[in-house]
Amino acid sequence: MRERVWSIDINGQPYITPQLGRRQFRIQFNIDISPGDAISFADIRLYNMNKGSRIAQGSSIVLRAGYDDNMDAIFTGFVTNSLREREPGAPEIISRLICRSGQPAGDRSSAQLSFGVGTRIEEVLRALAAAWPLPIDIDNAQFADAKPLTSGLVVDGDIPAALTDLAYAYKFDWMQDRGRIVITKRNMPRTTIPVQVDQFSGMIGIPEVSRGPDGLGVFVTVQLNPALRINGKINVESEFATFNTGNLFVSELSGDATANGEYNIFAMKHSGDSHSDLWRTEIDGLRAGTTPTATExxxxxxxxxxxxxxxxxxxxxxxxxxxxxxSMDPNWIMAVMGFETGYTFSPAARNPGSTATGLIQFIESTARSLGTSTAQLARMTAVRQLDFVESYFQQYSGRIRNLGDTYLAVLWPVAVGRPDSYVMWERDSGPYQREYAANSGLDVNHNGFITRGEAVASVNASYMRGQQFVR
Known part of the structure; x- marks a missing residue:
């Protein structure tokens, strides 16, 4: 029988070995890997660690997990926040690590590079990776039709910003994943060998066909598999499938109406609890050579x-x-609720670090001002809780003009209507250092300031990712 194993390295040194993790400690983790975010995120909870063993903010971290015959890194990055928590009514002390891929403040790489006319984009990307320096995964075949630079290129400054600009111009995705830069085009064929996904290789449940009546995508869950990569492929074989294709009353399914076939991996989520049955990888796949139609x-x-x-x-x-x-765009509200609930839209979604609960993470004082409580909100249906979402936003009626305003009305109402350059919180001065510490992961350029533009980046990503689940 396969046995689940895990380990953690801190600052390049073993911190919890597979043997200790298996026998002495409990871990819970959620790892989100999506090229739309450029970085991956980890929420790791370690139970009953010694108080003197606290992991410092800014520490590098590697989480490995899997089975005794297939264990590898599922997250590499650094700790943005190190918290000690206690669940209500439970004796356990939890060391909670909020992490992101990449490097902490002060380690962000920059470069001064110049590329002449006729340089190919693959050469530019490899040079940027070498200057970081980070290994790079790129499939040259995906850029075979890309035109060389017609007027040269000068990079003088932030490498991630340069990659983001090039990604927009050349229509590719990039992200930092497990200590590497991964470059991929989500719709184009990939030369990697697909990972088999079927009932004999750890598939959990039934795959779901998605992205419109043409069945361009699939959502499938498997036993936790660290061998899966964001630039890889899966081959799904299943006798049955469920369907999430939009309005089937007015749209006819095309194709063979099955989930079977090869898919490019578009996004993944690793989830685990060493003391429960949760030990899995959720895969969002997209058929190569296809894109959702404009009507979606x-x-x-x-x-x-x-x-x-x-x-x-x-x-x-x-x-x-x-x-x-x-007088708001309903998609603004959906983007905010999706992000605030971890895309579950659960009325009971809870932030373990506070009283924040529900569709827009009402805190207790806000719930009381609306005539309810977080405990009552958690017991409501999602549809019933929407009444309180409306009541909350009513106080900003007429002031919300865009998606950013919608999110800031929830996160930091003072910033509603402000420009993206508006500084909300500062790390080293001002009255809101505590708010900065709680949200330091939003400080994209690690300069000690969190601007409105940085704060709304996550909800912008929620808006874009939500286009995969249109109905």
């Missing part, structure tokens, strides 16, 4: 909602009604 894009005009496939019809109807009464 959610807009205020066509009435479709981002993340709409994650909720039921009654929820979607009510969100549209609320948005109409508040």
């Amino acid at each position: 894009t959610a807009t205020k005009e066509n009435g479709k909602l981002i993340w709409g496939a994650r909720v039921d019809q009654a929820f979607r109807v009510k969100v549209r009604e609320i948005a109409g009464r508040l």
Whole structure:
């Protein structure tokens, strides 16, 4: 029988070995890997660690997990926040590590490079990786049709910013994953050998066909597999499938209406609890050579909602009604609720570090001001809780003009209506150093200031990712 194993390295040294992890400690983790975010995120909880063993903020961390016959790194990065928590009514002390891939403040790389006319984009990307320095994974075949630089290129400064600009121009995705730069085009064929996904290789449940009636995508869960990579492929074989294809009453399914076939891995999530049955990898796949049609894009005009496939019809109807009464785009509200609930849209979603609960993470004082409590909110249906979401946003009626305003009304209302350059919190001075510490992961350029533009980046990503779940 395969046995689950895990380990942690801190600052390049073993911290919890596979033997200790298996026998003495409990771990819970959630690792989100999506090229749309450029970095991956980890939320790691270690139970009953000695108080003197606290892991310092800024420490490098490597989490390895899997089985005794297949164990490897599933996250490499650094600790942005190190917290000690206690669950209500439970004796355990939890060391919670909020982490992101890449390097901590002060280690962000820059370069001064010049590229002449005719340089190929693959050469530019490899040179940027070498200057970082980080290994790079890139498939030259995906750039075979890319035109060489027509007017040269000068990079003088931040390497991640340069990569982001090039990604927009050359239509590729990039991210830092497990200590490497991964470059990929989500729709193009990949030369990697696909990983088999079927009932004999650890598939959990039934795969779900997604992204419209053409069945361009699949969501499938497998036993935790560290061998899966964001630039890899899977080959799904299943006798049955469920369908999340939009309105099947007006759209006909095309193709063979199965989940079977090869898919590029678009995003992944590793989840585990060493003391429960949770030890899995969720895969979001996209068929090579395909893209969702324009009619699947959610807009205020066509009435479709981002993340709409994650909720039921009654929820979607009510969100549209609320948005109409508040003169807001319903997709702004969906993007915020998706991000705040970890894309579960659960009315009981809870932030373990505070009282924050529900669709927009009401804190206890806010819940009381609305005539309820976080305990009552957690017991409501999602549709019922939307009444309180509406009540909350009513106080900002007429002031919310865009997605950023919608999110800041929840996170930091003082910033509603401000420009993206507005500084919300500072690390080393001012009255909001505590708020900076709690949200330091938003400080994208690690300069000790969190601007409105940095704060809304995550909800912008939620908006874009939600286009995968339009209904």
